[in-house]
Amino acid sequence: MPAEPLTVISLPETAATVAAPRGAADLTEQRGVRRVSFRPKYGSDTVDVDVRYLWCGAPHAPTVIVQGGISADRDVCTGRERAAGWWQELVGHGAAIDLAACRVLSIDWLTPDDLGANVASVSSEDQAAALAALVDELGIGRVHAFVGSSYGAMTGLAFAAAYPEKLRSLVLIAGAHRPHPLATAQRSVQRGIVRLGLASGHVDEALGLARQLAMTTYRGSEEFSRRFTAGPELRDGRFHFPVEDYLEHAGRRFVERFDPERFLALSESIDLHDISPERVSTPTTLVGFPSDRLVPLADLCELQRRLAGTASLEVVDSPYGHDAFLKETVQLAPVLRHALNDCRGDR
Amino acid sequence: MPAEPLTVISLPETAATVAAPRGAADLTEQRGVRRVSFRPKYGSDTVDVDVRYLWCGAPHAPTVIVQGGISADRDVCTGRERAAGWWQELVGHGAAIDLAACRVLSIDWLTPDDLGANVASVSSEDQAAALAALVDELGIGRVHAFVGSSYGAMTGLAFAAAYPEKLRSLVLIAGAHRPHPLATAQRSVQRGIVRLGLASGHVDEALGLARQLAMTTYRGSEEFSRRFTAGPELRDGRFHFPVEDYLEHAGRRFVERFDPERFLALSESIDLHDISPERVSTPTTLVGFPSDRLVPLADLCELQRRLAGTASLEVVDSPYGHDAFLKETVQLAPVLRHALNDCRGDR
Numbered sequence: 001m002p003a004e005p006l007t008v009i010s011l012p013e014t015a016a017t018v019a020a021p022r023g024a025a026d027l028t029e030q031r032g033v034r035r036v037s038f039r040p041k042y043g044s045d046t047v048d049v050d051v052r053y054l055w056c057g058a059p060h061a062p063t064v065i066v067q068g069g070i071s072a073d074r075d076v077c078t079g080r081e082r083a084a085g086w087w088q089e090l091v092g093h094g095a096a097i098d099l100a101a102c103r104v105l106s107i108d109w110l111t112p113d114d115l116g117a118n119v120a121s122v123s124s125e126d127q128a129a130a131l132a133a134l135v136d137e138l139g140i141g142r143v144h145a146f147v148g149s150s151y152g153a154m155t156g157l158a159f160a161a162a163y164p165e166k167l168r169s170l171v172l173i174a175g176a177h178r179p180h181p182l183a184t185a186q187r188s189v190q191r192g193i194v195r196l197g198l199a200s201g202h203v204d205e206a207l208g209l210a211r212q213l214a215m216t217t218y219r220g221s222e223e224f225s226r227r228f229t230a231g232p233e234l235r236d237g238r239f240h241f242p243v244e245d246y247l248e249h250a251g252r253r254f255v256e257r258f259d260p261e262r263f264l265a266l267s268e269s270i271d272l273h274d275i276s277p278e279r280v281s282t283p284t285t286l287v288g289f290p291s292d293r294l295v296p297l298a299d300l301c302e303l304q305r306r307l308a309g310t311a312s313l314e315v316v317d318s319p320y321g322h323d324a325f326l327k328e329t330v331q332l333a334p335v336l337r338h339a340l341n342d343c344r345g346d347r
Numbered sequence: 348m349p350a351e352p353l354t355v356i357s358l359p360e361t362a363a364t365v366a367a368p369r370g371a372a373d374l375t376e377q378r379g380v381r382r383v384s385f386r387p388k389y390g391s392d393t394v395d396v397d398v399r400y401l402w403c404g405a406p407h408a409p410t411v412i413v414q415g416g417i418s419a420d421r422d423v424c425t426g427r428e429r430a431a432g433w434w435q436e437l438v439g440h441g442a443a444i445d446l447a448a449c450r451v452l453s454i455d456w457l458t459p460d461d462l463g464a465n466v467a468s469v470s471s472e473d474q475a476a477a478l479a480a481l482v483d484e485l486g487i488g489r490v491h492a493f494v495g496s497s498y499g500a501m502t503g504l505a506f507a508a509a510y511p512e513k514l515r516s517l518v519l520i521a522g523a524h525r526p527h528p529l530a531t532a533q534r535s536v537q538r539g540i541v542r543l544g545l546a547s548g549h550v551d552e553a554l555g556l557a558r559q560l561a562m563t564t565y566r567g568s569e570e571f572s573r574r575f576t577a578g579p580e581l582r583d584g585r586f587h588f589p590v591e592d593y594l595e596h597a598g599r600r601f602v603e604r605f606d607p608e609r610f611l612a613l614s615e616s617i618d619l620h621d622i623s624p625e626r627v628s629t630p631t632t633l634v635g636f637p638s639d640r641l642v643p644l645a646d647l648c649e650l651q652r653r654l655a656g657t658a659s660l661e662v663v664d665s666p667y668g669h670d671a672f673l674k675e676t677v678q679l680a681p682v683l684r685h686a687l688n689d690c691r692g693d694r
Contacts, residue, residue, distance in 0.1 A: 121586060181575035181590050185563045188591035192556050193540060200547035209539050213560065216532045221643060228528035232619065239468060241618055243528050244535035271588055272579065293640075296568065 027099055029056035029078070036133030040115045041123040047116045051130045054078075055138065057103035062144035064102045064340065065131060065159075066091060067152030068325075070266035071258065074106040089329035096333035097340065102144060107131060109151075111265045122265055124151070124273045128159035135166055142166055145340055149173040149325040150295075151266065154273045160282040161275050170280070171339045173287040173332070174325045176299040177277045177306070183294045184271045186217050191267055194260045207260050208251030215250050220291030220321035277306035284311040285339040287332070289324040291317075374446055376403035376425070383480030387462045388470040394463045398477045401425075402485065404450035409491035411449045411687065412478060412506075413438060414499030415672075417613035418605065421453040436676035443680035444687065449491060454478060456498075458612045469612055471498070471620045475506035482513055489513055492687055496520040496672040497642075498613065501620040507629040508622050517627070518686045520634040520679070521672045523646040524624045524653070530641045531618045533564050538614055541607045554607050555598030562597050567638030567668035624653035631658040632686040634679070636671040638664075 031054050039046045054074040055063070066076045068086055075083070077091035077099065091097040091104055110130055112122050135143055143166055148156030153175020160170050179187075190210040197206020224243065232239040284307055288300040297315065304311045316331045318324035325332070378401050386393045401421040402410070413423045415433055422430070424438035424446065438444040438451055457477055459469050482490055490513055495503030500522020507517050526534075537557040544553020571590065579586040631654055635647040644662065651660045663678045665671035672679070 120584070180568070180572060182563065182568045182571040184575070184588050185571060185590045185594055186560075188588055188594060189556060189560045189563065192559065192595075193543075196540075196543070196547075196549055196552050196556060199552075200543075200549045202543055202547045205543050205546075209536060209543060212539065213533075213536045216529065216536065221527070221529045221640070224529040224532060225527060228531070231621065237467070239615060239619060241531050241535055243532045247532055247535060248539075268586060272586060274578065293568070 026059065027057060027093065028059045028103075030054070031056075031074075034134055034137045036130055036137060038126070038129040038133055040119050040126045040129075042121045043115060043119040045118070047119070049110060049114050049130060051110070051134050052108040053105060053134055054107075055103060055105045057099035058101060059103070061101060061103045063105050063135070063138075063140045064097060064144050065105050065135075065146040065148075065156070066097065067106060067127075067131075067146075067148045067155050069150035069152065070109060070263075070270065071254070072109075072152070074108045076104055076106045086326070087329075090332060090336060096329075096336040097147065102340065105131075105134070105138070105140070105143075107134065109266055111262050113261070113265075121272060122269050124154040124158040124269060124275070125162065127155040127269075128162055131155070131159060132163045132166055142168060145169045145171060147171040147173070147336065147339075148175060150175050150322065151270055151273075154270065154275070157275045157277075157280060158273075160284070161279040164280075164282055167282050169339065170282045170284040171287070171336065172284060172300075172303075174289060174292055174295045174322055176295055176303045177273075177275045178299070179271050179273060180294070180296055180299055183217065186213065186294075187267045187271055190214055191264055194264055198260060203260050204255045207258065207263060208248070208255050210251075210263065211254035211258075212247040212251040215247055217294050218321055218323045220319045221293070222291070223319040223321065226319070277303050278308050280307050281309040283309050285335070286311060286313040287316060287325075287335055288313065289316055289318045289321065289328070291319055292322045292324065294322040373406065374404060374440065375406045375450075377401070378421075381481055381484045383477055383484060385473070385476040385480055387466050387476075388472045389468045390462060390466040392465070394466070396457060396461050396477055398457070398481050399455040400452060400481055401454075402450060402452045404446035405448060406450070408448060408450045410452050410482070410485075410487045411444060411491050412452050412482075412493040412495075412503070413444065414453060414474075414478075414493075414495045414502050416497035416499065417456060417610075417617065418601070419456075419496075419499070421455045423451055423453045433673070434676075437679060437683060443683040444494065449687065452478075452481070452485070452487070452490075454481065456613055458609050460608070460612075468619060469616050471501040471505040471616060471622070472509065474502040474616075475509055478502070478506060479510045479513055489515060492516045492518060494518040494520070494683065494686075495522060497522050497669065498617055498620075501617065501622070504622045504624075504627060505620075507631070508626040511627075511629055514629050516686065517629045517631040518634070518683065519631060519647075519650075521636060521639055521642045521669055523642055523650045524620075524622045525646070526618050526620060527641070527643055527646055530564065533560065533641075534614045534618055537561055538611055541611055545607060550607055551602045554605065554610060555595070555602050557610065558601035558605075559594040559598045562594055564641050565668055565670045567666045568640070569638070570666040570668065573666070624650050625655050627654050628656040630656050632682070633658060633660040634663060634672075634682055635660065636663055636665045636668065636675070638666055639669045639671065641669040 072086045075085045077085040146156040153172035193210045197203045228243040230242045232241045288297045304313045318328045320327040422432045424432040493503040500519035540557045544550045575590040577589045579588045635644045651658045665675045667674040
């Protein structure tokens with residue numbers, strides 16, 4: 001059953017307002033900013049940070065934190081001006097993460113800019129600290145579940161390690177306790193390209209190329225093989241390959257919505273991530289994809305083995321590699337429903 | 348048994364001279380340049396091309412062509428001024444490719460510069476045409492075997508397709524009838540980086556980054572995982588990851604010995620490669636590595652299935668990915684000995 005879209009109401013940055021979406025009269029939506037305080041991992045002082053969040057779903061229902069990859073934002077299930085959220089198929093009225101039974105909380109990722117002039121890097125622990133402080137600010141008490149994908153999974157693990165009392169259960173999709181060194185290598189090169197762009201004044205081209213490189217790491221190898229079978233085309237004085245045109249298009253789209261400093265900081269944050277699984281006793285559901293070359297299944301197996309609490313590993317077959325967390329909504333839905341199945345009983 | 352190094356004698360560019368290496372008195376070495384003529388694939392006219400070659404081994408013994416990757420040169424078994432060749436462990440007196448029993452021929456890869464002002468791209472077929480013309484020039488008649496690795500394997504397949512009468516057998520290591528689209532994607536980004544460097548005047552940094560990206564595609568994923576376990580180091584105002592330091596070092600070394608135009612042309616040449624296996628009836632030994640992400644084993648399986656002649660596939664287990672053709676000399680030696688085992692009987 002497709003998720004029913006929420007009606008979106010633009011709110012002033014610091015307001016928290018209740019909307020009444022059509023056809024789901026008892027759903028609420030808050031889109032706001034709260035100022036919270038914590039000490040960043042790579043800073044020496046406590047800082048005040050403005051956290052931009054979306055909190056929507058059934059009023060008084062248990063809250064489920066949902067966080068995605070570094071290019072995702074708080075608009076999980078609904079964007080401003082009726083744009084679709086990045087996980088629209090899985091979060092909505094009647095969807096796997098059912099807004100009639102729970103309330104989804106998500107934030108825009110913090111960057112070093114948010115942490116003040118003395119902090120050069122942002123950590124997954126900082127994102128977790130901001131979420132934990134926001135949970136307190138909103139009077140949520142204990143979060144029913146943290147569902148994190150990719151960098152969101154890293155942040156979820158950091159949250160569970162630092163704030164076990166604030167969390168009942170954890171769902172980690174395509175993210176682990178540490179980045180794989182090959183993935184770190186690939187991201188290092190991406191950051192090198194962006195730094196070269198900043199140094200040479202060719203920022204857009206460089207950011208586009210970094211995104212192109214990232215795209216080559218997201219999808220499965222066989223998916224590339226199936227999609228790009230045609231030969232090259234001689235155009236503008238050189239050969240262009242179909243996969244190259246696809247990457248260039250994706251690079252240009254990314255440049256329109258992302259800036260280089262944000263990219264550098266969040267990409268680095270993935271590589272700085274390092275949480276001992278032994279510190280985490282929250283019951284955890286891990287979800288991995290065999291075709292994911294960025295977060296190999298072997299790393300999720302190691303994470304499962306080392307977690308201090310109960311941990312199950314769901315292996316979802318998909319040709320989409322790391323992007324399966326965005327693409328395999330039909331296969332992910334029952335996994336999420338099962339992991340959140342006591343959501344109603346938790347009110 | 349380690350291969351015995353040849354004594355290297357520097358020769359004038361067009362000369363062909365016989366050397367008498369110490370301890371292998373009957374071995375000869377020619378290092379020269381021959382002018383040959385052929386029509387390039389992406390050109391309309393026949394061009395005269397100077398081909399730089401090394402031809403060394405037992406005089407009057409059958410000739411074995413050996414070609415490596417795009418960054419390899421003709422110095423297969425011995426470089427100028429006693430430097431080691433790039434396949435020194437496998438080519439030498441008493442080695443798997445035994446210079447006491449055969450004579451190895453190898454050329455420096457052609458670039459579009461060699462093909463004249465009207466030709467913008469060089470093909471694996473052009474490299475094969477240059478080798479075929481050189482074989483005629485040197486009076487070799489029929490080549491005992493073509494042993495090609497990576498781009499050298501692509502060239503070997505092109506040679507067998509176009510000049511079957513000049514070749515007895517083919518050994519293709521980590522190279523197939525077409526590039527994998529994911530590998531084309533990765534190389535497209537590398538070329539994009541280099542073009543950005545040329546456009547912005549930051550050529551060395553860009554070529555270094557392109558090489559860094561290439562390095563991430565050469566080694567196996569698990570090898571990265573085993574080698575780079577340490578955490579990052581805060582240096583010069585930012586975090587540096589061990590794998591990043593390794594890549595940057597490799598990038599700088601590459602810049603010292605390669606130029607961007609050559610890189611662009613040979614990288615593109617890999618992606619332009621497209622030979623129908625059905626055209627090739629030469630008996631073929633294929634060698635593949637399961638950890639090779641650049642040339643997946645599945646592509647070698649398809650090649651084996653589609654070749655018109657007899658074809659065997661040797662699967663060599665290795666953590667080194669595509670680089671296994673350089674690293675797994677101990678495992679490759681018996682495969683090469685077997686593939687070339689009638690070398691002596693062929694004189």
